Amino acid sequence: MSRRFARLSTAAAGTLAGLALVAVPAHAVPSPAVTLACAPDPYEIDDAGTGAVAPIQVGGTVHRAICQGRDPLPGKSEPRDVDWFDFTAVEGQSYTVEATDVGAGLVDNADRGGLSVGFEQINPDGTPSGIIQSTAPDGDRSTTLPLHAGRYLVVAATGDQQVYPEDNVLATKTVQGSDGVYGIKLTATAPAPVxxxxxxxxxxxxxxxxxxxxxxxxxxxxxxxxxxxxxxxxxxxxxxxxxxxxxxxxxxxxxxxxxxxxxxxxxxxxxxxxxxxxxxxxxxxxxxx
Structure with missing residues (x-):
């Protein structure tokens, strides 16, 4: 698991930093959910910053669904699925995000397929960028240092790929249906230890x-x-x-x-x-x- 964490915790690297290139809209009317063998997710498709960003309240838990396969689903530009959550931070407060009630397709398994979560800051131009945070080795929890007041994002995705035995192809892990349902819990906490x-x-x-x-x-x-x-x-x-x-x-x-x-x-x-x-x-x- 340490290899995976090294990817996710390096600034501007791995799953979370790769997401920092997309634009993030304000709340909008949710787009139709992706339903191809997938659990309902009213905020899909939001991978590239289009459509709505799910709001999340500090102290609350929001449930979403990951749906992805070897080929992009209709309306998606890549096989992966990325979910976003929008919240407002209080000056000087630290926060922890944690994946809960994780479906079978998202459970960490020897560095393959686990759900990874983290924080992004919304820049003045609306784009997100990484912030200083400590992420658990299996990627399912992250805690910030004290933040400045403003809008921030929680991001959740499965950045891992797997080899399909029948053709030895390295491709995005397939996650569908109830196997992709998960929760995101956001709490105000003490700062990450240093x-x-x-x-x-x-x-x-x-x-x-x-x-x-x-x-x-x-x-x-x-x-x-x-x-x-x-x-x-x-x-x-x-x-x-x-x-x-x-x-x-x-x-x-x-x-x-x-x-x-x-x-x-x-x-x-x-x-x-x-x-x-x-x-x-x-x-x-x-x-x-």
Whole structure:
């Protein structure tokens, strides 16, 4: 799942950032629902910013449906289905969006087909753009840092593709009927936790031994965990190991760092960030010959 989260949490990359190229209209009269083997969705077709954008109230849950296949459905420009939700943020407040009551066709399954959600800000020209947010490893929840007052969007989509065994074609996952029904819950919450400190011990460390990076967060990590990559400036000298997903509720976390063989004392830089939010902290680590 970490590969998928890396795609979704990189600014201007993956599913959510790709959506930032389309225009977003104000509320309009809903267009006829796509009904080809699909659950009713009165706001379809809204993939490209045409038709209505579904309103969502803070503290409320709105239900929609994903309907997509290997070929575009009537009226759609691509096989995927993208849904939008419009809300107004209060100055200085953080928000969490979460997918609920997810249909069988949208459940995360080994990095394939899961529903991904996130936030976009509406620019003065009406186009959306990504904002700073922390997204869960499986993509089904995202929490912002404090926002400025104004209109924002929640976006939901299945960005994953799958290989169809009969012809080995990489194509959009087919989701139809009740398998595509889901809910979106929007709440006002505490800000997404960020990294407060990063220390490595022992430092220096002898080649062939192991050091430990200790990360401390500003608040307990979000339920479901957070992607927190720990990176070395030279993995041939010092290599962080273990998983890059820190558990939900953790206020601190440790990552092993293996010191490799060196011909002379060598110093590298260890860096870490709660992916998508907050500062990237760094600290030097010296590996002794």
């Amino acid at each position: 990294l407060k400190s990063l220390k490595v011990s022992p430092n220096p460390v002898k080649a062939g031994d192991r050091a430990t990076a200790t990360l401390v967060f500003t608040a307990p990590l979000l339920a479901g965990g957070s992607y927190v990559p720990v990176v070395s400036s030279d993995g041939f000298v010092a290599a962080p190991g273990g998983t890059q997903v820190a558990p939900g509720g953790a206020t601190s976390w440790t990552v092993p760092i293996d010191a490799r063989s060196v011909s002379k004392d060598t110093t590298v830089t260890i860096s870490a960030q709660v992916s998508g939010v907050g500062p990237t902290l760094t600290t030097p680590l010296t590996v002794r010959k």
